[in-house]
Amino acid sequence: MVSWGLLLAGLLLPIQQQGVMAEQSWVTVDRAALPYAPQTQALSLFTQDSSVQPLAVEATDSGWRILFRERIRGPVTLYLDESVPPAAEPPIAATALSSGPSVCYRVRHSSDxxxxxxxxxxxxxGDPYLMVLALFASNKERLGNDPDGLRIGDELLCPSAEVLGHFTAMDAQARRSLYRRLEAYGRRLHR
Structure with missing residues (x-):
């Protein structure tokens, strides 16, 4: 494991690279170093040559996992812009990662x-297309493979890190295009 640092209010705090998937890296930050969920736009990772913005921030039992699109090699510094307010609450999908699949959304209205x-x-x-696609992929069986198959009382399971990683690896345009195809598929089912 590679140790790096978190620049927070002028202090350099230890963080670690958790793993690399394809051309992505997860960086972990201990809750003692950062006691609240940061928004992605508040973070920047600086390497010798460039600055990298994160794709996602997820809660873990001990702190936060931050996903970056590219393979990261040290030495690096993670900078937190404290002028950006913290996230209202930890991302729900990530909370379930440590305890297995759990419900992250309950359908309460027919208009949901x-x-x-x-x-x-x-x-x-964040990009809502990422979460919509990940939710559908994680709940296809529950929805009867119908993107418009939500019914009052349905419970959607949170996407796993693997499912989120798959859609995170796509660029924003590809996710939008895939979502449009999913919408068209739903319309064809209901003709």
Missing amino acids: TLWRAGQSLTTPG
């Missing part, structure tokens, strides 16, 4: 849609 569910679970500044 997969889009609304995904949007409500998206962290501020």
Whole structure:
């Protein structure tokens, strides 16, 4: 494991790289070093050559996991912009990662849609298409493979890190395109 540092209020605090998937890296930050869930737009990772913005921040039992799109090699510094307020609450999908699949959305109204569910679970500044696609992929059987198959009382399971990683690896345009295809598929099912 590679140790790095977190620049927080002028202090350098230890963080660790947890693992690398394809061209992505997860960086972990201990809750003692950062006691609240940071928003993605508040973080920047500086390497010798460039600055990298994170794709997602997830809660773990001991702190936070931060996903970066590229493979990261030290030495690096993670900078937190303290002028950006903390996230209202830890991302729900990540909370379930340590304890297995858990419910992260309950359908309460007939007007609830997969889009609304995904949007409500998206962290501020995050891409709602990522969560909508991950929710559908994680709940296809529950929805009868129908993106419009939500019914009052349905419970959607939180996406796993693997499912989130799959959609995070796509660029934003590819996720939007895939979502449009999913919508079109739903319309064809209901003709």
